[in-house]
Amino acid sequence: MKRAFADLHLKISQKDTNLQRTLQRAANFGYTYISVPFSSEPSTEEIEKLSTVCKSVGIEPVLRIDLYPRNENDLMNNLRRLRRKFDVICVFCGSKDISRQAAKDRRVDLLNFPNVDYQKRFFDRSEAELASNGFAALEIDVKPLFVLDGPARIRFLSCLRREIMLAKTFGVPLIISSGANEERFMRMPRDMASLSYLFGLGVNEALNAVSANPLAIVLRNREKLKSTFIAPGIRLVKAGSTS
Amino acid sequence: MKRVKRRYLAVQLEMDGVPSEKELMDVIWSSVVKFYGEVGASLTRMALISFDTSCKIAVVRTSLEMLDSVRTSLACITGIAGKGAVVHVLAVSGTIKALFKKF
Numbered sequence: 384m385k386r387a388f389a390d391l392h393l394k395i396s397q398k399d400t401n402l403q404r405t406l407q408r409a410a411n412f413g414y415t416y417i418s419v420p421f422s423s424e425p426s427t428e429e430i431e432k433l434s435t436v437c438k439s440v441g442i443e444p445v446l447r448i449d450l451y452p453r454n455e456n457d458l459m460n461n462l463r464r465l466r467r468k469f470d471v472i473c474v475f476c477g478s479k480d481i482s483r484q485a486a487k488d489r490r491v492d493l494l495n496f497p498n499v500d501y502q503k504r505f506f507d508r509s510e511a512e513l514a515s516n517g518f519a520a521l522e523i524d525v526k527p528l529f530v531l532d533g534p535a536r537i538r539f540l541s542c543l544r545r546e547i548m549l550a551k552t553f554g555v556p557l558i559i560s561s562g563a564n565e566e567r568f569m570r571m572p573r574d575m576a577s578l579s580y581l582f583g584l585g586v587n588e589a590l591n592a593v594s595a596n597p598l599a600i601v602l603r604n605r606e607k608l609k610s611t612f613i614a615p616g617i618r619l620v621k622a623g624s625t626s
Numbered sequence: 627m628k629r630v631k632r633r634y635l636a637v638q639l640e641m642d643g644v645p646s647e648k649e650l651m652d653v654i655w656s657s658v659v660k661f662y663g664e665v666g667a668s669l670t671r672m673a674l675i676s677f678d679t680s681c682k683i684a685v686v687r688t689s690l691e692m693l694d695s696v697r698t699s700l701a702c703i704t705g706i707a708g709k710g711a712v713v714h715v716l717a718v719s720g721t722i723k724a725l726f727k728k729f
Binding site for chain 2 (some may be wrong): 412528529567569570571573574575577578580581586
């Protein structure tokens, strides 16, 4: 069966005049699911506008919000408020406490860490263990591979290799995203998968990281957001009358 | 002696202007060297087979065992001859004839 590819982190602005062109380009590259993340709670019009543009170019839009919580309470409040409104919730972990809380909370879909500040990449053994018990996946943006050079890129690759080894050990799903804020950082899905060979993923694992793993998250959450969902594995088939 | 298996890659350049064949191969070689070193680069047995300047599609030959490395290096290219550029792999095949059927 033909793979469906997803890029869950196309970081272009919703107000960008080139939004349609960028999404068209993503469609030409062969992506089926694209997520242009919101950084704050969007209005219904904004969501509808994005959906219309995506559908006009033949892409399935994935509603995603990026959370930058100040502390654990802020994270919990945001999750409580936003979980039922979005297909994907990604937490950018700025501190160890936040990353630990995000990893163990089953409402969090993706964990993302600062790309350049290596002191703040908190994906260690404990984090991986917590994430493996929850539903959180580790998201890796490939954009830094294009913008960094020399020792900075070497250090970045070294960090990623360590994190991926831990993720594999503990069975944490991996998601490879472009993290592109400009068209020149966008790559075809298989090219994006090939970039992950640099940090130790095999061919199948790399392809799953741009297709099966992100799709599993999106489909799982969409199922939960349906009105017929009761609990995992249980859904309302038919409602009887009360009379 | 064991026969070296080859793979042919059709690559599409996305940039303003058209680079020369030398500029194109220089940037591909330097990307491979940057990521895999000189020993790794020597194992690729890379060569430019053809370069269609009108549609900016090049065919590059490499050894099968280093195919993934070459593909990664191609994806990492961000500029050619001082101009911003992106290289996309359109198809990979074992023969040139089959390669042109694929895209």
